[in-house]
Amino acid sequence: MRQWIEKQRYIIDFTISSLLRRKVKNFGLLALYTLIVFMLASTMFFTYSIKKEASLILKDTPEIIVQKIVAGRHDLFPVSYIDTLKKIRGVAAVESRLWGYYYDGLVSANYTLLVPPANGDTSGKSRPSAKTTVVVSESGGQQADKSKPLFELGGAVLEPGTLITGNGIARLRDIGKDDYMPFRAFDGSVLNLRIAGALSSQSELVSSDLLLITAEDFRKLFGIDNRYVTDVTVAVNNPSEVEMVASKIRKALPEARPISRVEILRTYDSIFNWRGGMMIVIFSAAVLAFVIFAWDKASGLSAGERREIGILKAVGWETSDVIQMKFWEGAVVSLTAFFTGVILAYVHVFFTGSIVFEPALKGWSSLYPNFELTPFVNLEQLTTLFFLTVVPYTVATIVPIWRAATIDPDSAMRFTGE
Amino acid sequence: MRYSSLFFLYITGGLVLLVLLLVHASFSESARQPVLEEKAALVKMLKLTDLCLFTEARYTRNLSQADLGTAFQDHPMSLEHFPSGSFTQPPESIRKFP
Amino acid sequence: MIELMNVKKVFNAGNPSEFPALNSVNLTIEENRVTVLKGPSGSGKTTLLSIVACMSRPSAGRVKLKGREITSLPERFLTDIRRKTFGFIFQQPNLIKGISVLDNVMLPAYPLGEQRLHLKVKAMKGLAELNIANKAASKVEWLSGGEAQRASIVRALINDPHIIIADEPTAHLDTKLSYRFMEIIEKFKAEGKTVIITSHDPLVFESSMVDRVVNLRDGRIEDKPA
Numbered sequence: 001m002r003q004w005i006e007k008q009r010y011i012i013d014f015t016i017s018s019l020l021r022r023k024v025k026n027f028g029l030l031a032l033y034t035l036i037v038f039m040l041a042s043t044m045f046f047t048y049s050i051k052k053e054a055s056l057i058l059k060d061t062p063e064i065i066v067q068k069i070v071a072g073r074h075d076l077f078p079v080s081y082i083d084t085l086k087k088i089r090g091v092a093a094v095e096s097r098l099w100g101y102y103y104d105g106l107v108s109a110n111y112t113l114l115v116p117p118a119n120g121d122t123s124g125k126s127r128p129s130a131k132t133t134v135v136v137s138e139s140g141g142q143q144a145d146k147s148k149p150l151f152e153l154g155g156a157v158l159e160p161g162t163l164i165t166g167n168g169i170a171r172l173r174d175i176g177k178d179d180y181m182p183f184r185a186f187d188g189s190v191l192n193l194r195i196a197g198a199l200s201s202q203s204e205l206v207s208s209d210l211l212l213i214t215a216e217d218f219r220k221l222f223g224i225d226n227r228y229v230t231d232v233t234v235a236v237n238n239p240s241e242v243e244m245v246a247s248k249i250r251k252a253l254p255e256a257r258p259i260s261r262v263e264i265l266r267t268y269d270s271i272f273n274w275r276g277g278m279m280i281v282i283f284s285a286a287v288l289a290f291v292i293f294a295w296d297k298a299s300g301l302s303a304g305e306r307r308e309i310g311i312l313k314a315v316g317w318e319t320s321d322v323i324q325m326k327f328w329e330g331a332v333v334s335l336t337a338f339f340t341g342v343i344l345a346y347v348h349v350f351f352t353g354s355i356v357f358e359p360a361l362k363g364w365s366s367l368y369p370n371f372e373l374t375p376f377v378n379l380e381q382l383t384t385l386f387f388l389t390v391v392p393y394t395v396a397t398i399v400p401i402w403r404a405a406t407i408d409p410d411s412a413m414r415f416t417g418e
Numbered sequence: 419m420r421y422s423s424l425f426f427l428y429i430t431g432g433l434v435l436l437v438l439l440l441v442h443a444s445f446s447e448s449a450r451q452p453v454l455e456e457k458a459a460l461v462k463m464l465k466l467t468d469l470c471l472f473t474e475a476r477y478t479r480n481l482s483q484a485d486l487g488t489a490f491q492d493h494p495m496s497l498e499h500f501p502s503g504s505f506t507q508p509p510e511s512i513r514k515f516p
Numbered sequence: 517m518i519e520l521m522n523v524k525k526v527f528n529a530g531n532p533s534e535f536p537a538l539n540s541v542n543l544t545i546e547e548n549r550v551t552v553l554k555g556p557s558g559s560g561k562t563t564l565l566s567i568v569a570c571m572s573r574p575s576a577g578r579v580k581l582k583g584r585e586i587t588s589l590p591e592r593f594l595t596d597i598r599r600k601t602f603g604f605i606f607q608q609p610n611l612i613k614g615i616s617v618l619d620n621v622m623l624p625a626y627p628l629g630e631q632r633l634h635l636k637v638k639a640m641k642g643l644a645e646l647n648i649a650n651k652a653a654s655k656v657e658w659l660s661g662g663e664a665q666r667a668s669i670v671r672a673l674i675n676d677p678h679i680i681i682a683d684e685p686t687a688h689l690d691t692k693l694s695y696r697f698m699e700i701i702e703k704f705k706a707e708g709k710t711v712i713i714t715s716h717d718p719l720v721f722e723s724s725m726v727d728r729v730v731n732l733r734d735g736r737i738e739d740k741p742a
Contacts, residue, residue: 339432
C-alpha cells in the first residue's frame, strides 16, 4: 500500500512537471476549463436557487385565477360573472383583483399597479401568516366605506390619494414616504398621489415594481367602470378538485381562461430551463469546448509525447504506468478546474449577486429587482457537476493513450535526432 | 515541496472550502427563512402570481398570466423578447401539445 | 547468462515491404563479460539488442535469461524483468526535457514506489560517481553532450541492474569522451556486471576490456571474427 501510494505520488510529480513544461498551453487550458466549470456551476446554482425560491414564495398564490379573453387578448372581467362562478360546486370563495401596468416615461420603466385585497386572508383557511409585518384592516368588501383605510402595511395606511411603492421604484425614482408621484390618467388629467410607505427591500423579488393603490384611484387612473375588474381569484373547498373546478369554470364561462396554481408553479419550475435560449447558448458553448478538448486529446499524441512515452517504456515503465500517468494528467487538470470553478461560482452567485449574469438577466428592463438569493445548494448538484466536467475530461485524456500501448519500448533506441 | 504534495494540498483546501460553503449555504438557508416567509406572506396577501424578474413587458413580468393568443407578441417562449424571453418557457397550459 | 536460440525477427510481416532483420541467430552471452555486437548499419545489431533486452519479441526462436524462457512471458512480466535486470544507455541520451537531471535519473525507479528519500540518496550517489552531482538540479537542456550521456548512464544504473545494454554509445561522443565512456564500462565490469554494447566504432571493439566481439551482417552472425 505504501509502495502504491509512493508510486502514485511519483507519477503525479512527473505528470505535473510535464504539464508545467508546456506552461502557456496548459495554463490556457486550465483557465478555459475553469471558466466552463464556473459558467456551468453559476448557471446551476442560480437556476436551482431561483426555482426553489419561487416554489417556496409562490406556494400560497391563488388556487385559480380566472381571466376573460376577448379576441385572444386578456380583457376586463365583468363583475356580474362572479355570481356565476360562485354557483359552481366546489368553489369556496371568489374575489376580484384589480391590477395593471403603468409605463413611466420619465425613467422608461413599467410599473405594476395593484389594488390590495380588502381582506388579506381570503382563502378561508385562516392560517396566521408567520412573522409578517402586514396588518390587515378590518374593513370588508371591495367598494366598502371610503372613509376607512382599506389597507395598512407596517404603519403605512393606504387611503385614497396615497400609494405604497415597491422598493425598486423608490430606488429608481429616488423617492420616499410623503413624496408625491404624478400619474397621467386615461383622460389626460394628472393624478398626484402621495407615497404612504414602501414595501420592504427584502421582498423585492416579488414586489420591486409594485405600486399599491386604492381601488378608487385605480379606476380613476385607468377609467375602469365599477362593473369590471381585471380578473378574479377562485378558492376551492378541496385542493384536489382544482382541475375539476377549472374545467367547470371553462364550461360555465366559455370565454374565461382559468389558470391554476399548479400551472403557475410549473411555469416557474421551467424557467431557466436548459432548453431556453440563453441556457442553450451557455450549455452548447460548454459542450463545444469539451468537444475541442476531447478532440485535442483524442487526435493523438504529438511526436514529442510519443517520444517521451517511448523513453518511459524503454527505461522500464509499463503500459499501465503510462496510462496511470495520463489518468493523473486528466485528474490534476480537471480537479483543479472543478474546485476553482465551483468555489468561484458560489462566490459569484451568492456573494456578488450573479454579477456576470446581471446584464443578461436585466435584459431591457430599467427596473430590476435587487435581490439576494438564498443559497439552495446540495451535494446532488455538486455530484452532477462533477460528472459533467471532471469525468468526461479525464476519460478523454486516457482514451487515446491506448494507442501509446502500441509504442514499442525499443522505439527509444531508434530515435537518431532530437 | 513536491508537486504531488502541492496538488493534494490544493485539492484538500478546495474540498474544505467547498464543505464550508455548503455549511454556509445551510446556515443562510435557515437564517433567511423569515425573509422567505415574508415574501410568501406578501404573495398570499396581495394575491400575487409571479416573480418580479423581468419587468420590461407584461408577458415577461407576469409570465403565468400572459395572454397567449395574441399574435406577434406572445410567442410561447417570447423569443422575440431577448434576452428575458430566452430564459422562460411557455406556461404549462399550452405546453401540453408537443 | 543469456541464450538466444534460432532467433528470427521479421518487420512488416506479410506486407510487400517485409524485411527480415534477423535470420536464425544463435548466441550465448556470458555473465560478467563485455560483449560487443559489431556490424554495419542495417545488420540487425539494434534489433538483436532490443530482443536481448526484452524490449521486443522475436518473430521466431527462443530467448533464455539465466535459464528461464522469457519469449513467451506476458508484457507485465517482461517489463518487470527489464526494469530489474537491464540498464539502458541509448545512442541519444534520451533524457526528458523540462525536468531536472535528478528527476530524469530517478525516472526508471518511479513505478517501483521506493521511498523518495532513499531513492534520492541513491541517485545523488550515482551522479557523484560520474562527477555531475553539481548538475542535479539543473534542467537537462543545459547539459553538455558528455554530461547528458553520463546522466543517462546514471539513469541506467538507478535500479541496480545486472546487465548494462548500450546502443552505439559513442556515436555522438568525441574521442576524449568516448575514452571516458570506456573507463566507465571498465568500472561496471569490475563491479561484476554484464555489458552488451553495439558499435561499429573501433575505439569500442578494439578496446582491451572487451571480452568478445560478435560480428553481424545481414541479420546473421559471421563465424569468423573480422
